[in-house]
Amino acid sequence: MTATIATDPALSTTDLLKGVLLGGDFRREHGPWRRLVSTRPFRRRGDLTPDERLSLAYERLRILNGTLDSAARPASDPRALAAMHEWLGPVDPALTTVAGIHYNLFLGSLLDHDGDSRRDLSEFLELRRIGTFLCTEVAHGNDAAAVETTATYDRGRGGFVLHTPHSGAQKFMPNTSPAGGPKTGLVAARLLADDADHGVFLFLVPLTDEVRPLPGVRVRRLPARLGSPVDHCLTSFDQVFMERDALLGGAHGRIGDDGEFSSALPNRRRRFLTSIGRVTVGKLSMSAGAVGSARTALAVAVRYGGHRYISGPRAAQRVPVIAHRSHHGPLAEAMATVFAMSLLHRRALDRWEAQLAGGTEGGRAETERLIAVAKGWITWRARDVVVECRERCGAQALLENNGMAELLAGAEAVVTAEGDNLAIHAKAAAEMLFAAAPVAGGGVPGAAPGDLTDPRFLGRLHRQVEDIWFARAGNRMSGAPQGDALGRWNAASGQALRGVEAHAHRLAAEAYAEAVAALPEGPARERLAELERLFALRWVDRNSGDLLATGSLTPTQVRALPDSVEQLVTGVAGHLPALVESFALPEEVLADWPIARPDYADAYDDPGAPWQTGAAAEAAR
Structure with missing residues (x-):
C-alpha cells in the first residue's frame, strides 16, 4: 500500500509535520520500532568493550526477532x-547492520528464490541460525558480477563443490564469525557445469557452529572497522561439498534432475542481478537508516544549542549559543x-511498492534507478548533516558517550554499503546521459522568467540546472x-555526475511541493513551505551563474538571492525546537545522549571533588 501524508486539519502542527516525514500510518508503520527502541534492553551503554558491544547487538537481534509476529515480515515487507x-540506525548501528543482512539479504533472498525447493526456514526465522550474505570479494566490490569463487557441479555426487581459488577471491566483510551464534550464509559463486560458466548465483552454505567454522570453511576477523563493532571477516572455502538444493535457483537458472543447466535469461549479467535483487531493497534501507540518523543528530544539536549558554554582548549576560546566526543558520x-x-526516501519507497504491485519491466528499471539515485544523494546529505551537527556541538560531540561520533561513522558506512555511492551514481549518469535528447548547438534554452517566491518557477529552475549539466556532458562526450x-x-x-546530483535535487524539490500542497492551510503548511523555499533557493543560489547565463535568472534576482535565503533562515531558525518535535524521537532515546539534556554538565561531575566533599559542600547542605 502506498503511504500517504496525514492531512487532517484537526491534527496539531507537530502531528501534521510528523505525517509529512513518516507517513499517514505512523502507528502501524513506525510505532512498533519506536516502542522497541524505547525499551530498557535498547538503552545506550557506554561502558562496554567492542566485543561486548558486538554481543549486545546480537542479543538485541534476538529480542527484536521475538517481538515479530513472523520474522518473514521484514523480509517480505519493504516498508x-x-x-x-530508520529507528534502529541511530540507536545501534551494529544491530542495524546484522539485522539488515539477516532479514533482507539473507531471508529476503531465500523467500524470493524458494520456488524450486520449498526449504524449511524455521531455524532462520527462529534465529537458531543467523543468516549472512557473502558477495563482495577482496578483488571484486562494485564489479561483483566478476566474483571468482566457484561452485562446480559434480555430476557423480549430484551437488556442487564450493572453492576459493586465490587470495583475491576471499569473501570480504561478511559477518561470518561464530559471534552471536551459528551462522549460515548465502554465497555468491560462479556456477560451473560441464566446462561452461553460467554466471554468478547464490548458494546456501552452513558456515559455523557455536564456536568455530565448519570443515572446509576458513574465517578470519578483519581489523577493527571505523564505527560500531561488527564481526566483519575474510571467508574462504576449500572444496566444500553442497547438495544440489543449495543453489537458489529459479527461472533465472537451475540444475535439473538430469544434471543439465537451464535458464530463461540468456545473459549472465541479468542472472546475477536477479540473484542479488535484494540489493535494491537494501538501498532503500540504507536511505532509511541515513534519514533516521540525520534526524537524530539534528535533534541533539538543536537541543544542545538551546541549553549551552555562553557570554552575551553585555557583561553578566548569558545567551544560548543557538541564538547566534553562525550557529542556527x-x-x-x-x-x-x-x-x-x-520526502525523497518516501517517494522512492512508494514507487518501489507500486512497482511490486504490478509494474512493467521498463518501469522497474526506472524505479531501481530512482532508488539508487536517492540512496546516493540521501546518504551523502546525511553525512553532511551529521558533520555539521557534530561541529555545532563542539568537543562534546567527539566523545563516544554523546553518540555523535558513532553516527558519523555510521554515515560513512552507508555511503559504501549496498553499492558505493559514486559507482551507483555513475551508472545512473550513464543511463540518463544516453537517454537524453541531444541539444542543438550545445546550448540549453533558458527557463521562462518567473518569481523567486513561486514554487513552480523554482521547479523549472531545478529542471534547468539538470539540463545544463547533461547537455555539457553530452557535448564533451561527442x-x-x-x-x-x-x-x-x-x-x-564529471558533468554527468553533476547532472545526477541536480536530478536528485529536482526530485526532492518535487516531493516537497507535493507535500506542501497536501497539507491544509495553517501553521504546518507555512512551516513546510518555508523549508521548501530554503531548500530550493540554496540550490538556485549555488547554480545562479549558470542560470543567469541562460537568461533563466535576471541580474536583479541573482543579487536578491542572498537576502532571500537569509530571511528564510531567520524564519526557520525560530521554529527549530518545534520542528524537532515532529521527528517523534522517544525521550528515552534522547536521554541516553548527555548533551541532549539540559543537565549535560552533570555527566562530568566528580563525587570526590572539593565542591562535593569540602566546606563549601557542607555549607550548601
Whole structure:
C-alpha cells in the first residue's frame, strides 16, 4: 500500500509535520520500532568493550526477532524493513547492520528464490541460525558480477563443490564469525557445469557452529572497522561439498534432475542481478537508516544549542549559543535538507511498492534507478548533516558517550554499503546521459522568467540546472575521440555526475511541493513551505551563474538571492525546537545522549571533588 501524508486539519502542527516525514500510518508503520527502541534492553551503554558491544547487538537481534509476529515480515515487507532501519540506525548501528543482512539479504533472498525447493526456514526465522550474505570479494566490490569463487557441479555426487581459488577471491566483510551464534550464509559463486560458466548465483552454505567454522570453511576477523563493532571477516572455502538444493535457483537458472543447466535469461549479467535483487531493497534501507540518523543528530544539536549558554554582548549576560546566526543558520539549512531527504526516501519507497504491485519491466528499471539515485544523494546529505551537527556541538560531540561520533561513522558506512555511492551514481549518469535528447548547438534554452517566491518557477529552475549539466556532458562526450569508450566516458563523467546530483535535487524539490500542497492551510503548511523555499533557493543560489547565463535568472534576482535565503533562515531558525518535535524521537532515546539534556554538565561531575566533599559542600547542605 502506498503511504500517504496525514492531512487532517484537526491534527496539531507537530502531528501534521510528523505525517509529512513518516507517513499517514505512523502507528502501524513506525510505532512498533519506536516502542522497541524505547525499551530498557535498547538503552545506550557506554561502558562496554567492542566485543561486548558486538554481543549486545546480537542479543538485541534476538529480542527484536521475538517481538515479530513472523520474522518473514521484514523480509517480505519493504516498508517494514525500511522503518526498522530508520529507528534502529541511530540507536545501534551494529544491530542495524546484522539485522539488515539477516532479514533482507539473507531471508529476503531465500523467500524470493524458494520456488524450486520449498526449504524449511524455521531455524532462520527462529534465529537458531543467523543468516549472512557473502558477495563482495577482496578483488571484486562494485564489479561483483566478476566474483571468482566457484561452485562446480559434480555430476557423480549430484551437488556442487564450493572453492576459493586465490587470495583475491576471499569473501570480504561478511559477518561470518561464530559471534552471536551459528551462522549460515548465502554465497555468491560462479556456477560451473560441464566446462561452461553460467554466471554468478547464490548458494546456501552452513558456515559455523557455536564456536568455530565448519570443515572446509576458513574465517578470519578483519581489523577493527571505523564505527560500531561488527564481526566483519575474510571467508574462504576449500572444496566444500553442497547438495544440489543449495543453489537458489529459479527461472533465472537451475540444475535439473538430469544434471543439465537451464535458464530463461540468456545473459549472465541479468542472472546475477536477479540473484542479488535484494540489493535494491537494501538501498532503500540504507536511505532509511541515513534519514533516521540525520534526524537524530539534528535533534541533539538543536537541543544542545538551546541549553549551552555562553557570554552575551553585555557583561553578566548569558545567551544560548543557538541564538547566534553562525550557529542556527547551518542548523536551519540542515533542517531543510533533512525534510528533503525524508520526502525523497518516501517517494522512492512508494514507487518501489507500486512497482511490486504490478509494474512493467521498463518501469522497474526506472524505479531501481530512482532508488539508487536517492540512496546516493540521501546518504551523502546525511553525512553532511551529521558533520555539521557534530561541529555545532563542539568537543562534546567527539566523545563516544554523546553518540555523535558513532553516527558519523555510521554515515560513512552507508555511503559504501549496498553499492558505493559514486559507482551507483555513475551508472545512473550513464543511463540518463544516453537517454537524453541531444541539444542543438550545445546550448540549453533558458527557463521562462518567473518569481523567486513561486514554487513552480523554482521547479523549472531545478529542471534547468539538470539540463545544463547533461547537455555539457553530452557535448564533451561527442567531442571526444571515437573508438575510445573509456576516454569518452571520462570526458563526460564529471558533468554527468553533476547532472545526477541536480536530478536528485529536482526530485526532492518535487516531493516537497507535493507535500506542501497536501497539507491544509495553517501553521504546518507555512512551516513546510518555508523549508521548501530554503531548500530550493540554496540550490538556485549555488547554480545562479549558470542560470543567469541562460537568461533563466535576471541580474536583479541573482543579487536578491542572498537576502532571500537569509530571511528564510531567520524564519526557520525560530521554529527549530518545534520542528524537532515532529521527528517523534522517544525521550528515552534522547536521554541516553548527555548533551541532549539540559543537565549535560552533570555527566562530568566528580563525587570526590572539593565542591562535593569540602566546606563549601557542607555549607550548601
